[in-house]
Amino acid sequence: MGRKKSDQLLLLLILIVLRELTLTSSVDPPQSENLASPPLAFPTSQLDLQVMHAFANSIHPAPIGWSSTTDPCDQDYKWKGVTCEFGRIIFINLRSMSLNGTLPPDINRLDSLRSLSLQDNSFVGPLPSFENLGNLQEFYVNQNNFTKIPDRFFNGLTNLINVSLDVNDFEAWEIPLDLAGSESLQSFTASRAGISGHIPDFFGKMMSLQTLRLSYNNLIGSIPLSFIGSGIKELYLNNQNTELSGGIEVLGNMPQLMTVMLQSNNFTGQIPDMSNCTLLSILExxxxxxxxxxxxxxxxxxxxxxxxxxxxxLQGPFPSIKSDILNDDDNTGNSYCNDKPGPCDPIVNRLIEVAEGFGYPIVIADSWVGNDPCVKWAFVTCHGENVSILNFGNKNFGGVISPGFAEITTLKRIILNRNQLTGSIPDELTKLPDLQLLDVSGNNLSGKIPIFRSDVEFIYADNPFLGTDINPPPSSAPSSSVSPARDESHFGVVWIILPSVAFAVVILIAFLLAYRLMERKKTSITPISMQSLENPMERIPTPSHPSHHTNVDVVEADGLVLSIQSLRLATSHFSTANILGKGGFGVVYRGQLPDGTLIAVKRMECSEVGKKKKKISEFSAEISVMTTMKHRHLVALLGYCVEDDETILVYEYMSQGTLRDHLHANSDNERQYPALNWKQRLVIALDVARGMEYLHTLANRSFIHRDLKPSNILLDDNMRAKVSDFGLAKLIPDGKHSFHTRIAGTFGYLAPDYAATGRVTTKADVYAFGVVLMELITGRKAVDNELLETDDHLVSWFYRVINEKESFKNHIDPFLDIENEKDTKVLYEVAAFASYCTNRDPRQRPEMGHAVVFLDNFVNEWKPGNYDDDVFTSSSFGSFRQRLQKWEEDTESSSNSRLDMCSHIANTQTSLTPTETTDTFTQQY
Incomplete structure (x- = not known):
């Protein structure tokens, strides 16, 4: 009996030792490479085994050793990337194994798991909950295709040290408060992870947090003040789609910072003093x-x-930072007084000191560019070379009145009324020798009232705290301006009238809020309906008054609305040096985005109401077409802007200009580009035909361009063509081939049937395409008023000269080098096709699809057959497809006889030679 008891005690002792070993295994180990202790030969616990078998069945291809029939902790099988301890899964590393599949929904049952590394694979579906994985110290699921983070995902993860969620297609989510319980967190990275909302305050209270990367998300708001004094070393908040805003003064009080990435947001205010950040290496x-x-x-x-x-x-002098540190290609978009290090003019420094009092408002910085304030600086008026008037009235400026005003001794008028200024009126202003007017009415100024000379008009009404020692509230609404008598005795009754003033202010604030809401409704801009282009003015109403910031949603499409500020920066404030050209709509500027992308910015310029309405109509039509049309031979619309009374379209930049620039000399009779060879001209013609075919028949909705001409054909670096300018485009009604509309287009390219009847079809564009082909062959303009009246209209002249084959060679573009018989034959074929396109009868013109087939054969080295005489007779009414077939069959026919028959078509043409230049026009009704 005693022997049995001793055996029982020994067994109990063994069990106690095993229990202690198991408890010891749960003690937190160091992270990363030291997470795993030497494995022991324990079989996997049943709970972990079920989860791991489900995991093995859900991923493909299965990593080495992974199977739903083996034990992951059995040393004989060795599941790749899995580490066990006492039969529990503690470490899973499947990094960069090209895996796909999903995670088991009950992965949080692996409650001994300390590290999970799944990065750089192709896992899909929602992440399962990690709730209550209390031993988990790090997980990396970045660079996968996960779609959702569940609620309470971070709940109970009290030992987290490193988290990486970057580059996943998560549904919009906000960083939850549950994460605040992970007080040991050192690194949290979630760039391109679909995060929305604000940056949580608790990040600034995590004393161990060193890395916070939240780039390329949808965060809003500002950098939390809780970040002051935090230990964050790497702060990545750049490129928020919704743009972070507010000031960045917090940075100056984050002494551990080493890398700061805040680029591509909407941060405002001054760059703080960063001298406390002695470790700072990178600042974007x-x-x-x-x-x-x-x-x-x-x-x-x-x-x-x-x-x-x-x-x-940024203002003031160009920063004296070493060039190898200042990684700016140039100072584009900033408002430095000069473009290289050096001092500003003293008057510039004084004006910047004035702006400092207001907190450097954007509206000031936007226009105060250069080293001469007398050249187009907003709010500044000069007499001669002296600044005499500063008018900041009714700008809603906050801040204080800077003593720097007193340093501009030539000032005669200072206007500061109806702002939100606080503080006192500097005594120094009383010493300005030429001052005639100081208007500070309608602010929140306080302190004593300075005494000016008797000849100075001093207006200070509606500052209820002026003349008292009472500090004003943070803000109040300005009231009407009244000039009081300069008798300080009335301030003795301020305590009597103060309640009445307060009540009046409350009423006024309520009134102003209601008024602004009504005004916003009046000036709101509604989306363009794609149902019709007949009345685009109904869909792009213009604001009744300009505003610096206008929320514009002009089209039912994302990512197209651009701010006027970004376009001013891209074009160096619409510098004349960036002008690419001018047209009926306005001026086109070359611009450059921050990433180096070049753009073309078309800016409407018009002051007459009637013309402006017409251009807004064209603007609407262009957006409506280009937001539904995507084709490699149509110029891409990148964005648009309706803001600050500006109407702007932004396109991809075409570096080689227009086809017109390559074919014709400019007003100084100079050619801007080298002459195009014949192969280049054929390729350009084919590109245009493809773009127009897509516009007419291949897109979801069909349009007629109505203004196809060389100036609306743009060329890229490879001399490939794209059709542009869809301001006159018309949507073809469903089920119709033609319809009546007001006549619009350009003389010389206008089809006779359209000009005569106002009924338009796609054949109007075919006619214009034929004229373009004629220009490619001859180098002549569609209408040239410098020639005799009998020769000034290209189409009529072309039909006369094409009949005489030998003499026709003399009319080919002299810059066009036709070197062999093959090219000569092709040129004649294209000339004949151009005549077909410009037939007086629209039914006898080909479709643009036929043009593609025809030209594609030449571009791809097809040798064309000769054509029969009958092909060009006006009595031949066969389909164009039949004619193409006939051209290919009649390979032995004489090209001479074919060209002779052009006279039949020539006799059907009428001249449309205008008395003025070939400007685009629209018929006025």
Whole structure:
């Protein structure tokens, strides 16, 4: 009996030792490579085994050793990437194995799991909940195709150290408060992860957090103030689709910062003094709306290796930062006084000091560019070379009145009424020798009232706290301006009238809010309906008054609306040096985006109401067409802007200009580009035909261009052509081939049937295409008023000269080098086809699809057959497909006889030679 008891005690002792070993295994180990202890030969627990078998069945291809019939902790099978401890799964590493599939929904039953590495694979579906994986110290699921993060995903993850969620297609989600319980978190990266909402405050309270990467998401709001004093070393918040905003002064109080990426947002205000950030190496601030001078502390920071500031609104002198550190290609978009390091003019420095009092408003920084304030600086008026008037009235500026005003001794008028200014009126202003007017009415100023000379008109009404020691509230609504008598005695009753003033202010605020809401409704811009293009003005109403920021949703499409600010930056404030050309709509500028992408910016210029309405109509039509048409031979619309009374279209940049520029000399009789060879001209013609065929028949909705001409055909680096300018385009009604509309187009390219009847079909574009072919062959303009009246209209002249084969050679573009018989034959074939396209009878013109077939054979080295005489007789009414077949069959016919028959078509043409130049027009009714 005693022996049995001793055996029982020994067994109990063994069980206690095993229990202690198991408890010891749950103690938190170091992270990463030290997470796993040497494995022991324990079989996998039943709970873990079920999860791992489900995992093995859900991924493809299965990693080495993974099978639903084996034990992941059995050393004989060795599941690749799996580490066990006492029969529990503690480490799974499947990094970069080209795996796909899903994760088991109950993966959180692996409650001993410490590390999960699944990055750089192709896993799909929603992430399962990780809730209550209390031992989990790190997980990496970045660069997969996960679609959703479930609720309570981070709940109970109290030992998290490293998290990576980057580059997944998650549904929109916000960083939950549950994550605040992970107080040991050192790194949280979730760039391109679909995050929305605000940056949580709790990140700033995590003393161990060193890396926070949230780039390329949809975050809004500002950088939390809780980040002050935090230990964050790497802060990546750049390229938010919805743009972060507010100031960045928090950065100056984050002493551990080493890398800061805030580019491509909407941050405003001044760059803070960063001298406390002695470890700072990289600072990316480009593409924001930062204002004010670059802090001088930047110049002495030895730790800096890279700084970008391009495309802000920074002021003052160009920063004296070493060129190998300042990684800006140029100072585009900023408002420096000069384009290289050096001092600003003293008057510029004084004006910047004035702007500092207001907090460097964007509206000031946007226009105060250069070193001469007398050249187009907003709010500044000069007499001679002296600044005499500063008018900042009714701009809603906050801040204070800077003593810097007193440094501009030539000032005669200072107008600051109806803003939100606080503080006192500087005594220094009383010493301005030429001051005639100071208007500070309608603000929140306080302190004593300064005494000016008797000849100075001093207006200070509607500052209820002026003349008292009471600090004003943060803001109040300005009231009407009244000039009081200069008797300070009335301020003794301020305590009596203060309640009445407060009540009046409340009523006024309510009234103003209601008024602004009504005005917003009046000026809101509704989306364009794609149902019709007949009345585009109904879909793009223009604001009744300009505003600096206008929320515009002009088309039912995402990503097209651009801000006027971004376009000003891209074009160097619409510099004349960037003008590419001018047309009926306005001026086209060359622009460059922050990433180096070149764009073409078409800016409407018109002050007459009637013409402006017409151009807005064209603007609407162009957007409606281009947002539904995507083709390699149609110029791509990248965006548009309706803001600040500006109407702008933005296109892809075509580096080789227009076909007109390559065919014709400019007004100075100079050619801008080398002459095109015959093969290039054929390829261009085919490209245009493909684009027009798509527009007519291949797209979801069919349109007629109505203004096809060389100036609307653009060329890229490879001399490939794209059709542009769809301002006159018309949607073809369903089930119809023709319809009546107002006549629009360009003289010389206008089809006679359309001009005579107002009924338009796709054959109107075919006619214009034929004229373009004639220009490619002859180098002549469609209408040339410098020639005799009998020769000034290209189509009529072309039909006369094409009949005489030998003399026709003399009329080919002299810059066109036809070197062999084969090219000569092809040229004659194309000339004949051009005549077909311009037939007076629209029924006898080919479709653009026929043009593609015809030209494609030449471009791809097809040798054309000769044509029969009958092909060009006006009595031949066979289909164009039949004619193509006949051309191919009649290979022994004489090209001479074919060309002779052009006289039949020539006799059917009528001249449309205008008395003026070939400007685009629209018929007025």
């Amino acid at each position: 601030l480009r593409d924001n709306r930062l204002t004010g001078p670059v802090p001088k502390s930047f110049f002495d920071m030895e730790s800096l290796t890279k700084v970008t500031l391009t495309n802000n609104l």
